[in-house]
Amino acid sequence: MNVDLLQIKDPSFIKKMNQSEMKELAAEIRRFLIETTSKTGGHIGPNLGVVELTIAMHHVFESPKDTFIWDVGHQSYVHKILTGRAPEFTQLRQYNGLDGFPKRKESDHDIWETGHSSTSLSAAAGMAIARDIKGETFYVLPVIGDGALTGGMALEALNHIGDLNTNMIVVLNDNNMSIAPNVGAIHNVLGKLRTSGKYKHAKKDIEAAMKRMPAEYRLATTAERIKDSVKYLLVQGTFFEEMGFTYLGPIDGHDLNDLITNFEIAKKTKGPVLMHVITTKGKGYHPAETDTRGTWHGTGPYKIDTGDFISEEINTPTWSEIVSENVLELARTDKRIVAITPAMPVGSKLEKFAAEFPDRFFDVGIAEQHAVTLAGGLAAQGMKPFLAIYSTFLQRAYDQVVHDIARQKLNVLIGIDRAGLVGADGETHQGIFDISFLRSIPHLVIAMPKDENEAGKLIQTAYEYEEGPFALRYPRGNGKGVPVEPRESVLIGSWEYIHQPEKIQLAILTFGTTIPMAVQAAMALQVEGITVAVVNARFIKPVDEEMLTDLLSREIPILTVEEALLQGGFGSAILEFAEQTGYTRSQINRIGLPDKFIEQGSVEQVLTNYGISAPSIQAKIKEILAQSEHKRAKL
Numbered sequence: 001m002n003v004d005l006l007q008i009k010d011p012s013f014i015k016k017m018n019q020s021e022m023k024e025l026a027a028e029i030r031r032f033l034i035e036t037t038s039k040t041g042g043h044i045g046p047n048l049g050v051v052e053l054t055i056a057m058h059h060v061f062e063s064p065k066d067t068f069i070w071d072v073g074h075q076s077y078v079h080k081i082l083t084g085r086a087p088e089f090t091q092l093r094q095y096n097g098l099d100g101f102p103k104r105k106e107s108d109h110d111i112w113e114t115g116h117s118s119t120s121l122s123a124a125a126g127m128a129i130a131r132d133i134k135g136e137t138f139y140v141l142p143v144i145g146d147g148a149l150t151g152g153m154a155l156e157a158l159n160h161i162g163d164l165n166t167n168m169i170v171v172l173n174d175n176n177m178s179i180a181p182n183v184g185a186i187h188n189v190l191g192k193l194r195t196s197g198k199y200k201h202a203k204k205d206i207e208a209a210m211k212r213m214p215a216e217y218r219l220a221t222t223a224e225r226i227k228d229s230v231k232y233l234l235v236q237g238t239f240f241e242e243m244g245f246t247y248l249g250p251i252d253g254h255d256l257n258d259l260i261t262n263f264e265i266a267k268k269t270k271g272p273v274l275m276h277v278i279t280t281k282g283k284g285y286h287p288a289e290t291d292t293r294g295t296w297h298g299t300g301p302y303k304i305d306t307g308d309f310i311s312e313e314i315n316t317p318t319w320s321e322i323v324s325e326n327v328l329e330l331a332r333t334d335k336r337i338v339a340i341t342p343a344m345p346v347g348s349k350l351e352k353f354a355a356e357f358p359d360r361f362f363d364v365g366i367a368e369q370h371a372v373t374l375a376g377g378l379a380a381q382g383m384k385p386f387l388a389i390y391s392t393f394l395q396r397a398y399d400q401v402v403h404d405i406a407r408q409k410l411n412v413l414i415g416i417d418r419a420g421l422v423g424a425d426g427e428t429h430q431g432i433f434d435i436s437f438l439r440s441i442p443h444l445v446i447a448m449p450k451d452e453n454e455a456g457k458l459i460q461t462a463y464e465y466e467e468g469p470f471a472l473r474y475p476r477g478n479g480k481g482v483p484v485e486p487r488e489s490v491l492i493g494s495w496e497y498i499h500q501p502e503k504i505q506l507a508i509l510t511f512g513t514t515i516p517m518a519v520q521a522a523m524a525l526q527v528e529g530i531t532v533a534v535v536n537a538r539f540i541k542p543v544d545e546e547m548l549t550d551l552l553s554r555e556i557p558i559l560t561v562e563e564a565l566l567q568g569g570f571g572s573a574i575l576e577f578a579e580q581t582g583y584t585r586s587q588i589n590r591i592g593l594p595d596k597f598i599e600q601g602s603v604e605q606v607l608t609n610y611g612i613s614a615p616s617i618q619a620k621i622k623e624i625l626a627q628s629e630h631k632r633a634k635l
Helices: 011-016 019-040 044-048 051-060 077-091 120-134 152-164 185-194 197-211 220-234 256-268 319-331 351-356 368-380 391-406 434-438 452-464 512-527 545-553 570-581 603-609 614-634
Strands: 067-070 140-145 168-174 246-252 272-278 337-341 361-363 384-390 413-417 445-447 470-473 496-499 506-510 532-536 539-541 558-565 588-593
Touching: 011 051, 011 077, 019 044, 019 051, 019 077, 019 256, 051 077, 051 140, 051 168, 051 256, 067 120, 120 140, 120 152, 120 168, 152 272, 168 256, 246 256, 256 272, 319 337, 319 351, 319 384, 319 413, 319 452, 337 368, 351 361, 368 384, 368 391, 384 391, 391 413, 391 434, 413 452, 434 470, 434 558, 445 452, 452 470, 496 512, 506 512, 506 614, 512 532, 512 558, 512 614, 539 570, 545 570, 558 570, 558 614, 570 588, 588 614
Parallel strands: 067 140, 140 168, 168 272, 246 272, 337 361, 337 384, 384 413, 413 470, 445 470, 506 532, 506 558, 558 588
Antiparallel strands: 445 539, 496 532
């Protein structure tokens, strides 16, 4: 049965396939994935690893009646192909194109939206409880990776599901990798289980021997006791069974017969089942299959024949490198400095730190809450922890920042990586909320540098600061290549003029990534005789009260520009200050992102779409000044 992937409407055809035909389908899906992602980029490694697993699930179960819940969602491309979305892969992760994660609005087969790790089991528990209350009988199948299983939320859900004793089939997709190699005790438990295939063979041998025993010696309890003893002997730890699950595995995740057989067994088993499926990340494409660093977890476009990435030649370091290098230099002279990451050593460019100071580097796995409070514990003992964490993942540890760090005024440098828009990963990964959710926390400083030179100064400032946590935001992408001076601290809360004409008609207050567009707008307006000041508001909290008071007292319009949500953002801080200090006559306008989840697309496309660009700033300033002139004329 030859299948044209572009003609698939729903996965029902797979039920009619024999295993030979399904193998051919798997090969065709791999070819399609490699070809399409070579042009668009995407999460190629995780998806190549679950081709047979996804086919087997659709062969045995009936989506969307049976619910498939993909943890994180990095591995959902095969599911999307089999549910009729192959034609849309030319626009995968592009503006207005196919989402890289499960999306309810795309298909009835996407039961649950994901993007962050370790949520599938909790969602599955909720769906199973709802099913049981309503007297329904469908199957619930969360698919969770071994990396995601290290997340505390997943372990909380395992604990609850085991106690509920409801019917559920948890598929543990164990490829011994998340984005980077996994760490931790749970990872070690799975490592022992991976090598315990001999248990299955020993169990079969014992069962065969028992059948040959006289009936009086073949008591069920004795048999079960012997089999359990063998399991404890051969499998070091029966973690999942002690949690209340029936454990099936380890299962070869690329053997369709093994997968289908075990899924059929799982369907007939009462209570929660955990199917431990061993897969190879990047299966079928040599560069991805042999990757040990996580480079092929998610990529941009690449050359299929060589595996070389197709990217613009940029000679400046990434922002993650700039920040981590500054911290590393400080660590060479101060043994109190330690670095922490929740499973992102590669993305946060901490590999050099880990190599040079292995005893002072801690990858805690996908455990953001633990990472933050661990940093607090270190700081409470006089250490100087640097916590590198993506903005979108810091959301998961909000209470720990409030309760464990800020409340105790502990000196932790929180490096908020990927602050602002991140592009193709879309809604779940845009780093646009951190200003709004951090700005209300007492004792917390929030800053963002305009270039790599200022990054060094702000890191030195954070190092010398002793009054509480210091959050340093920095974007995805590369630095500007400016000359770097020796690190010198700056006054907390101090701003600076980037452009200061003698007579100021309007002042733009902005920071970080939006400074260049503000300067560009000001220069263009200057040609037209409109004089606009541009202020580098590098400290988002606290604000520069002296400079801000001076600007407000002039009663000139102020325009704030930020690559973040307007609600609760930097512009809100300026409005609050004006109200608190009585400068209510000042006209304060704001440019930023609206009250919505921001879609995928290139950063430039998305910014332009929401009016965050030099031309939009120019137009907004002309509109503001025209309104001001009209008001004065009426007076």
